[in-house]
Amino acid sequence: MSSEVLPKSLPIHPKATRFLHDISVNDNTKYLQQCQRELDSTLDQIIETTLFIRGDLPLDLIQELDQTNKDLQAQYEQLKKSGKILQTAKDQYRQDSNQCQHVESLDDWQNYVNVGTNSNIHIPKSLQAHYEESVKSFETSNTPETMLDAQSKTTMILKALPQIWSDPTAVIRDEIPSADDDDLKIEGGTIDLECAITCKQFVTPMISRKCGHTFDKEGIVNYLGGPNSRTVKDCPQAGCSKSVSINDFVEDDLMKLRCKIADCLKQRQIADSDSIDVI
């Protein structure tokens, strides 16, 4: 009695590739976004309350939030990475399968049985084997960090907070990673809290994603010809060579915070000098 050797894996039939779609990573993005919103709201409350009572920044709480923020980022990164690993494995398995004879009939099947004795037949690696290879290749490659938009904002604010709390004009390193070093809005080592267009302190600061320059909403909207304008003009910052349009601007949360802290410090100074007058 002869025993037949069954193939360890078979090519996936083109009609069956839809079943590959069903194999996916459990997407926790919504859950992570919810956690991030709660974290951001806690951070907001701490800042607002501390500004209101004109107190000192609770550094221990800020550090805890910073750690939580990092954990959330790591989880999001892991989630995205797992998705990419699985997608790569599925793509490779499909490609591998396409180079093989599909099993359409019993004769085709017979070709894959006892394949050890028939070296003309190419057998695809299993999805599992492709997955393991994919895991290895991602371990050695340095894929850039993935972050939710909200996470990068929170990271920036948590990093800047201890410094700008005592000096709202303090320069934070890497604040504008996209801008060139010689193209920053820094003059004399401080950040200007006044808009270069309106010459007043920022009310609704908007930052250009192209060059990192910030202007007040009122000023930049007027400059570019209205809120729905498609006009593209040179960035109004002296020395900036970038062209900008309304769509390039997003709210500058860090600048907003700097102005809030500056106002609070001013009020504190007024209150302090009032109490000295009373004495």
Ligand SMILES: [Zn+2]
């Ligand atoms: Zn600019």
